[in-house]
Amino acid sequence: MSADHTRDPCPVVILSDFGGAFSMGVIGGCFWHGIKGFRNSPYGERTYGSFSAIRARAPVVGGNFGVWGGLFSTFDCAVKGVRKREDAWNAIIAGFFTGGSLAIRGGWKHTRNSAISCACFLGIIEGVGMMLQRVMAQPTIGPAFPEEPMKA
Amino acid sequence: MVCPNTKKKYILPTTHLPTQILADEKRTAIIKKIIQQKSPIFLPHFFFRRDRILTSTPSSVSFVPACTIEKFPSYLLSSFHISHNTQMSWLFGSSSTEKPASTQSLGFDPSQVADVSSIILAPGALDSSKLHPLAGLDKGIEYLDLEDDQLTDLENGLSIIAARNWRDNLCYGTGTMYLLGLGVGGAYGMQEGLASLPAGSSGKLKLNTVLNHITKRGPFLGNSAGVLALIYNIFDSTIDHFRGKHDDFNSLAAGALTGALFRSAAGVKPMAYSTAIMTAGAGAWCALKRFVAE
Numbered sequence: 104m105s106a107d108h109t110r111d112p113c114p115v116v117i118l119s120d121f122g123g124a125f126s127m128g129v130i131g132g133c134f135w136h137g138i139k140g141f142r143n144s145p146y147g148e149r150t151y152g153s154f155s156a157i158r159a160r161a162p163v164v165g166g167n168f169g170v171w172g173g174l175f176s177t178f179d180c181a182v183k184g185v186r187k188r189e190d191a192w193n194a195i196i197a198g199f200f201t202g203g204s205l206a207i208r209g210g211w212k213h214t215r216n217s218a219i220s221c222a223c224f225l226g227i228i229e230g231v232g233m234m235l236q237r238v239m240a241q242p243t244i245g246p247a248f249p250e251e252p253m254k255a
Numbered sequence: 256m257v258c259p260n261t262k263k264k265y266i267l268p269t270t271h272l273p274t275q276i277l278a279d280e281k282r283t284a285i286i287k288k289i290i291q292q293k294s295p296i297f298l299p300h301f302f303f304r305r306d307r308i309l310t311s312t313p314s315s316v317s318f319v320p321a322c323t324i325e326k327f328p329s330y331l332l333s334s335f336h337i338s339h340n341t342q343m344s345w346l347f348g349s350s351s352t353e354k355p356a357s358t359q360s361l362g363f364d365p366s367q368v369a370d371v372s373s374i375i376l377a378p379g380a381l382d383s384s385k386l387h388p389l390a391g392l393d394k395g396i397e398y399l400d401l402e403d404d405q406l407t408d409l410e411n412g413l414s415i416i417a418a419r420n421w422r423d424n425l426c427y428g429t430g431t432m433y434l435l436g437l438g439v440g441g442a443y444g445m446q447e448g449l450a451s452l453p454a455g456s457s458g459k460l461k462l463n464t465v466l467n468h469i470t471k472r473g474p475f476l477g478n479s480a481g482v483l484a485l486i487y488n489i490f491d492s493t494i495d496h497f498r499g500k501h502d503d504f505n506s507l508a509a510g511a512l513t514g515a516l517f518r519s520a521a522g523v524k525p526m527a528y529s530t531a532i533m534t535a536g537a538g539a540w541c542a543l544k545r546f547v548a549e
Contacts, residue, residue: 121434125430125433129485162478165478169430208466
């Protein structure tokens, strides 16, 4: 298993993750709110409605995504720094803190629930990722067994 | 050996142990050319790079994370004067009576060495003639071609951030601008909130007031800055791609297009203003890049 050289080392990767998540949110938000604005506008103003919905809403979606992704990356780096190892638990712990800190203004109960559900979500993602990795891994070529001789 | 960061195990190979550590096929193909002036520091069969060493044997190239060489491992030194029958001694351990068949002068005392750079930077310390013939250096050393190390093929494509491709540029640019906007807007909102504290209220209410102001200003400015950077980077990379090189005109054009698109719905006059502002911003960014590069 080789180290992942496609990602940058930890402190700077936070910037990249902020930007990546933000861009993903903006581009996804363009599609989402473009279609939504189109459908919710009266006939004759559908294109205009679509564009104004994009203008008003896509940056907000991007911001939400960006804050989530950036916070997650920050916590991920922090957890890596503390634990000094890389495994699935990093993401789960980081997800716990991300969910918690984003919901911290909603009260103690909300924070707790959000943190736990976010950790579960990340756990599922990590689990699915591991399963996919196992399925996609190249099959090992086993020894060729001679066929059983025919019985006379 | 174990890296403190990753807990992954790597075995350091000697010349006689063509062990594949981190197979990096892309780089396996490129150790044919001569090292240029900007060469990595190199040991006989260990090339040191910024973050990892490349160990090469006639048949394989491998990368080892640099964390494995923070302390110069004794078995690595022993591989310089290793003999055929003890060549696996670092792996299986060797009895103390076993002496290497021939001991070469290394130019330094292995027991005194605390870290790698003191060895490799010492002039004359690593004379290839002083090394063991088994290292095969008389047959010539295989070199690492650093052209592959270039981050981008684009002419003048390197920016302040060492980006590998347009996606890196996009992510770093957008992320930086977004965070900057968030920070500046948040600071402005905080100042605004502190100025408008309701008199005689509880601490919780005061905190809420400040937080409300921060979350009103911060994300607004952050989102705008982020979207601007996103559009700018998309335009910039597209123009780079079609022109095949990067220069200041590309940046200026990308800035102008970004400004025009950003305020295109507001009318002609705001559009012109924002075009001018964004072009000036792109120019300032180019100037900053030059300033940093010098």
